[in-house]
Amino acid sequence: xxxxKYVINFFKADQDEMQRKTRGFSKIMVELIAEAAFGELEKxxxxxxxxxxxxxxxxxxxxxxxxxxxxxxxxxxxxxxxDVEQMYLQKLTIQNEMQQIKTRYKNAILAALVKAGTMLxxxxxxxxxxxxxGLTAVIKQMNATSVPTIRVEEVSKYKLYSITxxxxxxxxxxxxxxxxEMETGNREQEVYFDYVMAVRSIxxxxxxxxxxxxxxxxxxxxxxxxxxxxxxxxxxAKFGSVIEFSQKLA
Amino acid sequence: MVAxxxxxxTKEEERYYAIRWATADEKHIxxxxxxxxxxxxxxxxxxxxxxxxxxxxxxxxxxxxxRLEKGNKEDIFRLVIEVEKxxxxxxxxxxxxxxxxxxxxxxxxxxxxxxIYPRIRPLWDTDKSERNRERRFNTSFTNYMMVRAEDVLPFxxxxxxxxxxxxxxxxEGGWSLRIALAxxxxxxxxxTEERDLAxxxxxxxxxxxxxxxxxxxxxxxxxxxxxxxxxxxxxPEALGTxxxxxxxxxxxxxxxxxxxxVMAPTICAxxxxxxxxxxxxxxxxxxxxxxxxAILITEDGREEREDLLFDRQVHLLITHELGLVAFPICAxxxxxxxxxxxxxxxxxxxxxxxxxxxxVKAFHDTLLKGTAARLLQLYxxxxxxxxxxxxxxxxxxxxxxxxxxxxxxxxxRTVDRECMGECSKGICYFDITIIYKNKEFHVESLHKxxx
Numbered sequence: 049x050x051x052x053k054y055v056i057n058f059f060k061a062d063q064d065e066m067q068r069k070t071r072g073f074s075k076i077m078v079e080l081i082a083e084a085a086f087g088e089l090e091k092x093x094x095x096x097x098x099x100x101x102x103x104x105x106x107x108x109x110x111x112x113x114x115x116x117x118x119x120x121x122x123x124x125x126x127x128x129x130x131d132v133e134q135m136y137l138q139k140l141t142i143q144n145e146m147q148q149i150k151t152r153y154k155n156a157i158l159a160a161l162v163k164a165g166t167m168l169x170x171x172x173x174x175x176x177x178x179x180x181x182g183l184t185a186v187i188k189q190m191n192a193t194s195v196p197t198i199r200v201e202e203v204s205k206y207k208l209y210s211i212t213x214x215x216x217x218x219x220x221x222x223x224x225x226x227x228x229e230m231e232t233g234n235r236e237q238e239v240y241f242d243y244v245m246a247v248r249s250i251x252x253x254x255x256x257x258x259x260x261x262x263x264x265x266x267x268x269x270x271x272x273x274x275x276x277x278x279x280x281x282x283x284x285a286k287f288g289s290v291i292e293f294s295q296k297l298a
Numbered sequence: 299m300v301a302x303x304x305x306x307x308t309k310e311e312e313r314y315y316a317i318r319w320a321t322a323d324e325k326h327i328x329x330x331x332x333x334x335x336x337x338x339x340x341x342x343x344x345x346x347x348x349x350x351x352x353x354x355x356x357x358x359x360x361x362x363x364x365r366l367e368k369g370n371k372e373d374i375f376r377l378v379i380e381v382e383k384x385x386x387x388x389x390x391x392x393x394x395x396x397x398x399x400x401x402x403x404x405x406x407x408x409x410x411x412x413x414i415y416p417r418i419r420p421l422w423d424t425d426k427s428e429r430n431r432e433r434r435f436n437t438s439f440t441n442y443m444m445v446r447a448e449d450v451l452p453f454x455x456x457x458x459x460x461x462x463x464x465x466x467x468x469x470e471g472g473w474s475l476r477i478a479l480a481x482x483x484x485x486x487x488x489x490t491e492e493r494d495l496a497x498x499x500x501x502x503x504x505x506x507x508x509x510x511x512x513x514x515x516x517x518x519x520x521x522x523x524x525x526x527x528x529x530x531x532x533x534p535e536a537l538g539t540x541x542x543x544x545x546x547x548x549x550x551x552x553x554x555x556x557x558x559x560v561m562a563p564t565i566c567a568x569x570x571x572x573x574x575x576x577x578x579x580x581x582x583x584x585x586x587x588x589x590x591x592a593i594l595i596t597e598d599g600r601e602e603r604e605d606l607l608f609d610r611q612v613h614l615l616i617t618h619e620l621g622l623v624a625f626p627i628c629a630x631x632x633x634x635x636x637x638x639x640x641x642x643x644x645x646x647x648x649x650x651x652x653x654x655x656x657x658v659k660a661f662h663d664t665l666l667k668g669t670a671a672r673l674l675q676l677y678x679x680x681x682x683x684x685x686x687x688x689x690x691x692x693x694x695x696x697x698x699x700x701x702x703x704x705x706x707x708x709x710x711r712t713v714d715r716e717c718m719g720e721c722s723k724g725i726c727y728f729d730i731t732i733i734y735k736n737k738e739f740h741v742e743s744l745h746k747x748x749x
Contacts, residue, residue, distance in 0.1 A: 071392045131392045165338050166331045166380060168324065199383055201438065203376075204322045208331075213386035217346040 050076070051095040058099075058106035074128070078135040082143075083221070145193040146218045153178065153186050155226070157198065161211040162219060163228045169207040299341070300385065302363065303378045304435060304444055305410035306371065315375035316433035330376050337362050337377075342384040379438045387441040388416035391461045397577050400457040400616065403442070415457055417443035420621030420647040420674070421466060421473060422702055423737050427672040429645065436645060443622075449643040452610060452635070458584045459616045460577060464557030465529040466619045472735035473619075474742075477676060478528040479697045479713065480519050480727040484681030486512045486537050488566070488654075493605060501594075502605035503536060503566040513542045516563055519725050520546050524558060526729075531560045534680035535628045535654035536571065538563030547580035554579030561652055564588070564627055569607035573627050573652065575615065584613040586625055590633035592655070597688050604629070612639060614646065620674065621647025628653040631677075632660050641671060648674045655679055656687030658695065662710065665700050669709050672702035678728075681715065699730055703739035711741045 054073040056066055073096065080089045107117055156176040161167060167175070173183040187209065190198050197215035201208045211219075219226050307315070340358065366374055388403065402413035417439065424430070429437065436443055445455065466473040487507040493500045506512050516537060523531050543562050550560065560576040571588035589612065591604035615623045624640040631637065631651045640646045649668065653661065658679055665675050677698040684692045697713035713728045733740045 067393060074392050127393070127395065135392070164331075165335045165342075168328065168331075171328075199440070201379075201383070203327055204320060206322075206324055206327060208327070210380070210383060211342070213342060213346045213384060216342055217386075220343075220346060 049095075050092050054092075055096055056099055056102065058102045059109075074132055074135060078132055078139060082136060082139045142195050142214050142218055143222070145195040146197065146215065146222075148193055149190055149197065151186050151189040154190065155223075157186070157190060158211065158215065158219060158223070159226045161198070161209060162216065162226055166208050166210040169209070172209050299359070299363075300378060300382050300442065301404040301406055301410045301412040301414050301444065303366070303374060303381065304412045306367070306374060307378075309446065309448075311371065312375075312435060313433040315372050316437075318372055319376065320433075327376075330373050333373065334377050334380065338380050338384055341381055345384055345386040378435060382435075382439045382442055385441065391459070394461075396462050397458065397460050397581050397583050400459045407447075411447040413445045413447070413455070415443050415445065415455075415644075416459070416616060417441060417645070418616055418618055418621060421619050422672075422674075422734055422739070424647075424672040424702060427702075428670040429672075443645060445644055450612075450639055453589070453612045453639055454610060455644060456584070456611050456613045457616060458613060460583065460618070462557075462578075463618050464578070465559060465617070467529070469733075469735070472733065474734070475530070475732045476526075476528045477699070477730040477732065478523040478526070478531045478727050479676065479678040479730065480523065480531065480533050481678065481680045481696050481715070483512070483515045483726075484684060484692075486680070486682035487685050488536060492602075499600060499602050500591075500605035501602045502569060503571065504569075505539065505567055506537070509539055512537055513539050513545070516542045517545045517549075519727055520560075521549065522725050523727060524549055524553070524556065524560075527556050528558055528729075530650070530676070531558060532650055532652055532676060532678050533561060533563035534678055534682075535564045535573075535652045536566050537654075537680065537682065538565040538574075540565060540567075543574055547576060547582075550576060550578070550580030559583070561625060561650055564652065569605065571604075571606060571627060573625055575613075575625060583615055584625075586613040586627065587611065588627040588630060590630045590636055592629040594656070594686060595688075612636070614640070614644060617648075623648040623650065625649075626651045628655055631664050637664065637667070641668065641673070646673070649676070651675070651677045653677065653679045654683050654686070656683050656692060658693045658698075662698060665698055665710060668700060669702075673700065674702055674732075675700040678713075697728055699732070699741055701732055701739035701741060 054069050054076065056069050058066070061069070077089075077092065080092060107121065110117060112120065153176050157172065160172060160175040164171075164175075169183060170180050173180045176183075176186075178186060187198055187200060191200070195214050196212055199210045199212050201210075304312075337359070366377070400415065402415060404410070404412070404414045407413045417436075431437075466475050485508065488503050489505045489507050491502045491504060493502065516533065520531070520533075543565065546560060546562055550556070550558070557578045559578075562574045562576060564571050564573045566572075573586045573588070575583040575586070577583045587608050588606060589608045589610055591606045593604070594602045596602055613625070615625075617623055622645060624644075624646040626636060626640070626649065628651070631649070631653075640649065649665075651661070655661070658677075661677055661679075665677060668675050675698070679692065679696045681692050681696065684690050692715075695712035695714045699711040699713065700709060701711070703709070711730075713730070731742045733742050
């Protein structure tokens with residue numbers, strides 16, 4: 049799985065592909081290190097180490113002088129280390145900041161906003177059981193960190209609250225239980241939402257008569273659900289299935 | 299997707315619906331939130347999982363977008379703002395170095411006429427900025443800035459991104475910024491060539507007559523300033539040469555640990571007037587060619603126009619500390635089209651202008667316009683501009699510093715020449731320290747040094 053996503057053949061890959069894969073590789077690596085996922089890291093290492101041979105072969109073949117080659121390799125090495133370090137720090141900063149939030153309403157607010165998306169001031173106050181005036185101070189405490197967790201916006205005379213992507217990312221990784229379960233009841237007509245994540249542009253999709261493929265995928269999905277015997281219950285699993293099914297569209 | 303949705307609006311509609319939303323009732327707001335809940339949840343999920351939003355076009359989103367095309371524009375206006383809020387901040391900086399060029403983030407910029415760029419707010423509070431009252435998407439956007447193609451014409455934008463910090467020095471309750479503005483000397487003479495036109499005259503500037511002396515002076519003053527580790531060093535226009543640029547770069551390469559940005563003196567050669575901005579370690583951030591010619595009226599009332607070879611590209615630098623920075627060269631700041639572009643269309647936060655001008659009033663007046671937008675602005679002229687002055691004098695003050703603060707006293711700080719002409723014999727520059735503490739700006743020390 050990692051092999052397909054991140055391994056680069058330096059003799060064949062174009063610049064865009066190389067850039068995309070390198071970026072993806074560093075991100076997943078930092079993520080696994082931050083979570084101390086030993087098993088996954090080992091798997092990543094096994095599947096991706098072939099890149100070293102490709103890289104060495106490419107360098108050997110290069111017409112650049114050995115001294116310059118050496119300098120370039122060191123530049124790349126140092127840049128990679130610093131990039132990874134920066135990403136790791138960024139990740140830890142979000143974790144640290146989220147843990148620093150002291151208010152006891154933290155989890156209640158996050159849960160309410162994850163579920164509802166955007167909420168009006170009085171609705172949020174009602175949802176967590178504080179007075180409307182008390183909520184202002186709580187939100188201030190929530191945002192008293194360098195990584196804002198709650199986005200506050202004034203529309204007309206009303207205040208709207210929503211969760212920031214950074215906070216959502218933290219929740220999906222460290223508090224997955226907080227994510228809302230799938231509301232299957234009222235989504236019967238919007239079954240696409242559960243699994244379809246295509247990589248085509250709108251116009252391409254129209255051209256390719258995507259409706260036909262959609263029907264095929266939907267039946268595949270229903271079959272998969274029947275085989276599994278249970279519905280996907282959280283965002284992560286859902287996203288995994290999305291990718292799997294979206295590959296059929298490629 | 300943000301660009302696609304924005305492209306459904308004309309500029310007038312953008313303003314119209316913004317005004318409508320300014321008086322929206324609670325019921326309406328609640329209904330729109332409920333309508334797009336699933337749509338927005340999908341975007342938030344994708345964004346937080348580090349997938350670029352324009353690559354994830356699910357059938358669901360496609361179908362919704364198709365439906366939106368026929369939908370209520372008032373609701374879509376709100377949806378645009380909500381979608382932008384749910385897209386994660388720009389972060390694809392890996393494997394690109396520290397300073398690099400940045401194309402629009404959306405691939406459909408040509409198709410939609412909307413370019414999306416990352417927007418990083420400066421490290422000061424602009425709560426009272428007039429921009430907060432503008433009826434635009436950009437007023438509500440948090441991480442991105444949208445630019446309509448029609449707003450930047452006849453120019454094109456070239457963005458550069460500095461992915462680091464260090465120009466500002468942290469202190470309790472705020473930060474400080476040390477700036478050096480260098481008028482250098484008063485005896486630089488431009489090498490010019492006159493050409494007759496059907497109407498008026500053009501004067502091409504092709505370097506300096508006393509090039510060697512000026513270059514030595516530039517390098518001498520640079521050595522002194524650089525050793526003092528200023529955050530920003532600004533040289534005036536037209537005093538540069540390739541030799542001076544190489545000398546400055548060499549010096550900076552010796553000390554990559556100094557986090558200094560240098561606006562090198564612009565180089566007039568081959569018909570163009572080029573400003574080079576150097577980052578820490580002497581890394582070339584950008585090369586900006588002057589786009590607007592200077593126009594001078596001579597003693598006999600003749601109008602002389604600077605003969606320029608230009609390409610209409612406007613280079614801007616995105617930074618994490620000073621926000622978006624523009625570097626107009628002298629007359630560019632006075633060009634209404636250029637000024638509108640940098641201040642209104644792309645929303646710069648900092649303007650640094652280097653000049654070679656016999657007068658400064660027009661510059662002062664233009665800088666004043668930036669006070670309402672709470673811009674940080676630096677302007678520096680040179681005493682050598684007396685060579686193009688009708689009375690052989692250069693108007694004082696030589697420089698201006700404008701800080702984005704509400705206190706009238708500090709809005710535009712002037713920098714006067716006090717060395718009585720001695721600067722041509724020694725080292726002279728202005729040392730400025732801007733302190734931002736508890737949401738207030740102070741220009742603490744401000745003096746020239748001659749040695």
